[in-house]
Amino acid sequence: QLQLHESGPGRVKPSETLSLTCSLSGGSISDNNYYWDWIRQSPGKGLEWIGTIYYSGNTYYNPYLTSRVTISVDTSKNQFSLSLNFVTAADTALYFCSRHPLTSVGLYYSGMDVWGQGTTVTVSS
Amino acid sequence: QSVLTQPPSVSGAPGQTVTISCTGTSSNIGAGYGINWYQQLPGRAPKLLIYGYINRPSGVPDRFSGSKSGSSASLAITGLQAEDEADYFCQSYDSSLSGWVFGGGTNLTVL
Numbered sequence: 209q210l211q212l213h214e215s216g217p218g219r220v221k222p223s224e225t226l227s228l229t230c231s232l233s234g235g236s237i238s239d240n241n242y243y244w245d246w247i248r249q250s251p252g253k254g255l256e257w258i259g260t261i262y263y264s265g266n267t268y269y270n271p272y273l274t275s276r277v278t279i280s281v282d283t284s285k286n287q288f289s290l291s292l293n294f295v296t297a298a299d300t301a302l303y304f305c306s307r308h309p310l311t312s313v314g315l316y317y318s319g320m321d322v323w324g325q326g327t328t329v330t331v332s333s
Numbered sequence: 334q335s336v337l338t339q340p341p342s343v344s345g346a347p348g349q350t351v352t353i354s355c356t357g358t359s360s361n362i363g364a365g366y367g368i369n370w371y372q373q374l375p376g377r378a379p380k381l382l383i384y385g386y387i388n389r390p391s392g393v394p395d396r397f398s399g400s401k402s403g404s405s406a407s408l409a410i411t412g413l414q415a416e417d418e419a420d421y422f423c424q425s426y427d428s429s430l431s432g433w434v435f436g437g438g439t440n441l442t443v444l
Contacts (some may be wrong), residue, residue, distance in 0.1 A: 245433075254335055255371075255379065257421055257433040270432050304378055316426045317385035319369030323378035 210235035212305050212324035214269060219330050226292040226329055230287075230305030238283050239262045241310040245320055246279060246290045256301075260315075261288055269319040295331045302326045336361065337423050342355035344442040345413045353439045355406045355423030359380070359435060363404030366426040370399055373420040373438075382421075385410065388398045416444045
């Protein structure tokens, strides 16, 4: 059974870069039936999609974050990563990685079916 | 402000049925993109309840059901149980934003 695990620094200083990694166990990131997402949840607020990546490296980003976000994949390590630069207090959140099945009609009719437990990132000096 | 609009809270007594609405626009729900629903228990990651409007992943009880009408969608929970107390989020794809959007979430209280 697939499990996802987020890891990275719990605290980042303003204007610096937030870097997180999502490691897979019990499954392969190269499985061509899935895409992989980053999603965050600010304290007491809702969920925000950050971006999505395929094992080939194709990426899709939230247009409000695209100038600051990079998502990459490392198939040899069976993991994918998030980089968010020039962070501010507004980037303080619980960050999740998830799996997104690819259906015969694309990604539009499937949901994120496996989630990591999340990792909290606080932006503070 | 979220692209998809949900009521902040709903409540119901054990055994009753509650419905949570999710209102979108012609660029997301109204455009025919799938609706997904998630349950988030306190301190836990979201769990997929419904995908593509009406489909339940394996292991999700049939007490949970989804529907759609025009630019809105609904999640119905029948036979309410104490363990259903959680936050519920809807999600869809938005063509004007070229990305996935969520509702602001609805907190369900079981009285």
